Amino acid sequence: MSESQGSEGTTQPLPVLEKEAGPEPLDQSASAADYEPPPVIEGGGHERRFWSARRIPAAITALVLLFLAGVFLYDVASVRAERPPMRWRRELAHQLAERPLDDIWVLVGAGVAAALGLWLLVLAATPGLRRVLPMRRTHTDVRAGLHRDLAALVLRDRAMEISGVQSVRVRMRRAKADVRAVSHFRDLDDVRADLDATLADAIRGLGLSRPPSLSVHVRRLGRKG
Numbered sequence: 001m002s003e004s005q006g007s008e009g010t011t012q013p014l015p016v017l018e019k020e021a022g023p024e025p026l027d028q029s030a031s032a033a034d035y036e037p038p039p040v041i042e043g044g045g046h047e048r049r050f051w052s053a054r055r056i057p058a059a060i061t062a063l064v065l066l067f068l069a070g071v072f073l074y075d076v077a078s079v080r081a082e083r084p085p086m087r088w089r090r091e092l093a094h095q096l097a098e099r100p101l102d103d104i105w106v107l108v109g110a111g112v113a114a115a116l117g118l119w120l121l122v123l124a125a126t127p128g129l130r131r132v133l134p135m136r137r138t139h140t141d142v143r144a145g146l147h148r149d150l151a152a153l154v155l156r157d158r159a160m161e162i163s164g165v166q167s168v169r170v171r172m173r174r175a176k177a178d179v180r181a182v183s184h185f186r187d188l189d190d191v192r193a194d195l196d197a198t199l200a201d202a203i204r205g206l207g208l209s210r211p212p213s214l215s216v217h218v219r220r221l222g223r224k225g
Helices: 055-080 087-098 104-125 148-160 188-205
Strands: 003-005 011-013 132-134 145-147 165-172 176-183 213-220
Touching (some): 055 104
16 A cells, blocks of 8 residues: 655555456467366276167057057956957957967967067167267266267268368267278378378267277279270
8 A cells, every 4th residue: 555745744545456356367378288178987988878768669569558458348348248249359269269279370470479579578678779879977977978970970070181081981880980981192001091090089089988999991983984
């Protein structure tokens, strides 16, 4: 604080402006290389796949069972009311009583029922959502996934940045990324080496829990004529 000598010989303090403390200005000289990704939680490197709700198969199964239960309940109530059973149920009971077990239609019906039951068991025991790749967990309460098509698009864009690459086709699977490129100049071995290095770095940057293996194929278009 500053002081000044007044006209009457008294000392008076001069007002001083103090700047409030605020956030430090951003260092414009900082580069993108200084960025550090969030840490990965230990034990989160092998995330399980996402489970599908399977609403459509569940809804179809529920509707079919509801319809069959309603029909049988109506028929039983009709019989209890001293009315004759439905014709289809009499015919079904007659056919089941007369046809042998090795009859072709009995075997076909049993096979269809077994196939439907096996399909329902597979749906209940498998997670589904095969097109969603689980990512490494960086927070205990957050799970993230990356769609295969988006992962393939990222790899394709990175591959197109390589000198000499004319076109790229990427097929992304759960355990393998199949990349097929067409080169119109440069040596094929040099292009393949650049693709291997660039795409391996791109796969690490996707942050997947189980990074797929990389398969790169480079060819040159044949000359016309």
